[in-house]
Amino acid sequence: MSKTTTTDSGAATPPKRSPPLTIGTHNGIFHCDEVVACFMLKQLPEYENAEIFRSRDINALRDKCDIIMDVGGEFDHKKKWYDHHQLTFKDTFSTVCPDFSDDFDIRLSSAGLIYCFYGERVIQSILLRERKMELSQPNLKLAFLQIYRNFINELDAIDNGVPMLEGGEPRYKISTHLSARIAMLNPSWQDTNVDVDARFQLAMATAGKEFVDNVLEVACSWIAARDHVRHALEQAKSVLASGEILLLETFCPWKAHLFDLEKEYGLEGVPKLVIFNDGSSWRVAGVPITPSSFQGRKFLPRPWRGLRDEELSQLAAVKDLIFVHHTGFIGGAKTKEAALAMAKMSMEYADE
Template identity: 80%
Template sequence: MVTRFLPRFLPIVAFDQFTFHSTMSTAANILPSPPKRATPPTIGTHNGTFHCDEVVACFMLKQLPEYENAEIFRSRDDSALRSKCDIIVDVGGVFDHEKKWYDHHQLTFKDTFSTIHPNICDDFNIRLSSAGLIYCFYGERVIQSILQRERNVQLSESNLKLAFSQIYRNFINELDAIDNGVPMFEGGEPRYKISTHLSARIGKLNPSWQDTKTDSDERFHMAMSVAGKEFVENVLEVACSWIAARDHVRLALEQAKSVHESRQILLLNTFCPWKAHLDILEKEYDVEGVAKLIIFNEGNSWRVAGVPVTPSSFLGRKFLPTPWRGLRDEELCQMAGIEDLIFVHHTGFIGGAKTKEAALAMALKSIEFVEE
């Protein structure tokens, strides 16, 4: 019996931020009814050394009501797996969605997130592992189940699609790539990013080659708890924070003209992580490279920051004027001709002010300033 570290489902409470329309992907809608077997249901996977992909796949399945009480049967005996299990992952040499067999090791298997969900994203072209396979077909329901249980919220159709894509991008994609041995670089840009190192940490939970006494199944369930906790945290961060931040950045972009005619200054009335969202939304609005500076609140003061060339770049489209750099307080105010300034970083990528008005004046003068 596996000790569940997550509470059971709670009643749904309506939240203004999360309107819901019951929808699922086409793939999810065509799922056949589970075959009737003895209860509880059984999830099958291979025995021996376990890997992050089937660990995460099994955890995701157990977030669904039909599998939440499922037992895990680990074997490489195909006959035993097919006779005992309601669903099989990462073993068996067959991918058949209707039969609920989800192996990816066969040479004929070529599927990626984008081939299964071409209407959601067309740039996820890494071959799926068992984690990616289960996520593609059940991920939207898994996300909603976790959110219902943990926060009593449900996402709207559009926000569910956003969360589904983003969680694949920053969590599952890495697992697919590592399990399939995909090189990170084929040219200048990385094909994927390693942000969790979860695969390596799960691998270390396997018993040592010299350890003949530790129960491998017990370690597998320990690995499910470790991986599952991180997966749930990622779902909550994306659905309850990342999407909300995107909405704030979208509003700032839409209202840019009211701040300055050139649309080069963005105003965030509520601070949130903005760089990655701005990069994506600029493409959506066809205004790439227009925004140069962004103003946001930070505690009891305000900041003016240069928009980076790329979200991770130290190079900016526009930084604060060179004569201001490295100055503070009264000296900075005199040099800039603006009251209530606090500092400008010595590189010019960010500056501080006591009030929104002072920050706006700093941004306006910076836009107009011409470097010698």
């Protein structure tokens, strides 16, 4: 097995033939990993019009194809052979892409292999086509990692038969159920007159749409949300000297980003409350202990919980309050000023 730790696809040997090129994979029952791998390659200019040749005849694949995946018993980036079934194959996202701090220990499938070596170019190609935009290099790295984390990693795990739970902790999460849906597009055992290659094309279109949607969500929404949370974290001390209150001028999903950015800035555990506008009013929310936890670092004062409107405003001595949830994890106000007052007074209350 040829070992490499670069994701620069330019390091591979150039195509052997003039366009249109040919992508090779195995025939018979298809799986989600090579379906997604083929779709990703066809997003690149050199493979956009490529034919897909499906066979297990190694000599035919070698003679006909410019790139081969999920078949052939060999992984060699320079030769453009990307199989993962051989016993010698041990690579993970973390071994092929060692520049990322996240520790992924699940063996790559053909989808993961193609993504590691070509994924950044695939993302940019999709964004240019769909949104006429490109990501900056730092944001491209963030998107590349996030798309692996929430889309490709699941495909790698399922294709390699990795149990989700080991020792009580999940090794990966199911975000798409795409592998099962692609498997159902294979002909059943009773289908005798089915064009399997046509079904493969349908599988590529199905998986491809989901992959493109994921790229667009990460690049156009997830990245933008991260920038908003980063700005709020950088400006936190202008809200409260301790930096424990974050003010999001624009609402966005903030929890997962906040936990990542805290580590980046060396501020783990410091933010306690987040203020944001939900479109109709202002909210003050406690930062949870973990992104999915119902336990918070700081909740709103117990005497306010379950109260609303004038009763709440009178007790807190703050005008324009709307409510505090009976658990105290969130409260509402009509104005930003009222929400700021609610948050600052909450920080002054001693925890029960």
